[in-house]
Amino acid sequence: MPMPRLRLVPTETHWPFMRWRNFAFALTAALTLLSAGAMYVQGFNFGIDFAGGIVMEVRTPERADLGKIRSHLSGLGLGEVALQEFGSPNDVLIRVQRQEGGDEAQKAAVDKVTAALREDVGEGISFRRTEFVGPKVSGELIEGAVIATLISLVGIMLYVWFRFEWQFGVGAAITTIHDVVMTLGFFAVTGYEFNLSSVAAVLTVMGYSINDTVVVYDRIRENLRKFKTMDLQALIDLCVNQTLSRTVMTSITTLLALVALVVFGGEVIRSFCASMIFGILIGTYSSIFVAAPLLIHLKLRRGGQGAAATTDQPASAGTA
């Protein structure tokens, strides 16, 4: 007796995605502009990995008096000091801007803050985390992050180009860049700290998005050989509909896992996982509404791999 199945997408859909593409392009363009604008106007809230400086996480025996600690630390002459409650009223995250004068100065500032906190809170304080990054290292980390992102991008483009035709490679690259810009925009808009794990999040989103895009492209390639005379727009619609159920399923399982991480995984990785959730939604959207219709505009040639044409019924079926 068949058990009822959870179906998020009807078994067979014939949604005219490509007819909506101009609307989708407008939406995409608006969101991209919004992202770029936010990055330009608001900029990033760079963490110490990239900006240098000091981060400390302390736990106090009683509810922390942020006002008192803030005024004490601000009086130390260390420049900008930011305090925030971190997960519970007893946990405080302290950020101190990069100190002028090299690595020694960072260390001296850590000592000053430590002493000031001991004085304010008493011996019951516990230093759960102390990090500082000197100016030279943070500069190198920025460089590394940019290079890593570019290498991934080029690698993906080359791989897709190699496995498909050039239009697919270009389409995948544009889609990926779109997703990266949007995820970066998410960081700018929300003001989430942008640090090394954020770069990891961006790269993961990149990996996920390309994964999703490739699934749709794969089907387009397959159907191009199968239905030689079908109009490209109709064909792409068919492919997106055929893969829609899978696209939604995989997005949901991945999102379920990420939601568990955001809710239960602790403060340290919360923004990391939240940005991935956003990125995966965007990646799913873009594989349908950016990657697929781009092929129409890139004037994908028909019958490019006609020699490898197969029929719908492979001879080997059912013989295993």
Added chain:
Amino acid sequence: MLYFAPWKIVVILVTCLLGILFAVPNLFTREQLATLPGWMPAQQVNLGLDLRGGAYLLLEVDLEGVQRERLESLVESVRSELQAGRIRYTGLGVVGNAVQVRIRDAAQFDTAREALNKIPQPLSAGFLGGSGGKDVQIEAGPDGLFTLSFAEQGLKERADAAISESIEIVRRRIDELGVTEPSIQRQGADRIIVQLPGVGDPGRIEEILGTTAKMTFRMVDTSPEAIAGRTPPGSMLLTSDTERGADGKPRTFVVRKKIEVDGDELENAQAALNQQTGQWVVNFRFNSAGGRKFANVTKENVGKPFAIVLDNKVISAPVIREPILGGSGQISGNFNVQTANDLALLLRAGALPAPLNVVERRAIGPDLGADSIRAGWIASVIGFALVVVFVFAAYGLFGLFANIALVLNLVLLVGLLSLLQATLTLPGIAGIVLTMGMAVDANVLIFERIREEQRLGRGVIGSIDAGFKRAMSTILDSNLTTILTAIVLFSFGTGPVRGFAVTLMLGIAISMFTAIWVCRLMLAEWVRRRRPRQLYV
């Protein structure tokens, strides 16, 4: 598709069993592991510093400091050679990366050249057999201007030696401090990564690593000029951190630049409580060569003060009352129990060839690490439960197969992490949870394809067969691109981010095995035994 070659079945089952075997040690405590039979693997997943608590220090060797110091000592060599040859000179000093001196008397140019030529030493022979290069190059300019600079090759050798030596000294100091399982590695041209598990507050260690600990024994300048408060050439003005003058400010000493005995020649040093004065002191003993030198110096200078200098600070400047012939002595300089022990440790471990700067520090307290592990566990269990329930609800029996494959995926991942001794970090746990979500993708692709094939009117076996076959290239393409970004992430990232890349990469790679092969084997068995007439995917 129902037929699996026997060897294939064996390979699949053996791989799974091995994975489980390597994963099992993680269920036990370390004590329990010790009691297991020897053939059982006993390696557990290596927890990163962010999970077990500990300190990560990135140290930079100040090679410019080494260069500066060498130039200064070159100046001293030039001075003493010229003085010995009674050659009159002017303008001796460091200019850029070289030492310059001008000989006043044209008649002495040749004698000066001869005298200066004594300074360069042959470079250690390279693997090309050494072309007789010298470490210092001398250029004679017009009107008696001599420029001495270090040979390029020698500089590089020196820098490399300075780094290896620094690593050695850092290791010795950390061993003396009793940190368990420290990891000390070279990074890049002039950096050292020090990882100290369990050290939540590395302040003291940083202090000890940041001290060059170059100890020298020199004579205090007692010439009339120095007593009058001027610093004659060949001497230098040093302050003391421990001794204060009558005005309460740190005392200053005019000390001769010439080093009588170097701290390198110390053989041992121990902190001790002086029973008579009740003060902490450091007892030291020279090796035989150092002892001889020390004996000679003290013999010749009875009644004069000498200075014990550590990193250009005078620790104490006692007057030599009688020759010290035994090669051992005592330093007293207002120590307390900690400073005396630290100094003794530094002297035992030896001086750094160059100053070390901490350029990055990340210290995690053990309780934060424990909290992160707990949070990671809870998130993993809940994430896993959500995915499993959802997949079962969507695919029924097939979903059950996919879930078994997923469990196996996780077990194999833990086993592989243990086997490779890869480091698991908090983002790494996030990588595992993310893998759970993404690993199902392969099965989703296959199942969706099977559904489609069925709708096209294929039979049970035909649909399953076509589903696997058609989904294959898609799975390969999509996973390879993800793995590609994970590899880039791994090679660029540090610490925690690397942990993320590792689990994501391995998790997805393993999913290709479990979701395709293991799942297919289960399906084949099921079809063979039940002979279903219709599939409810």
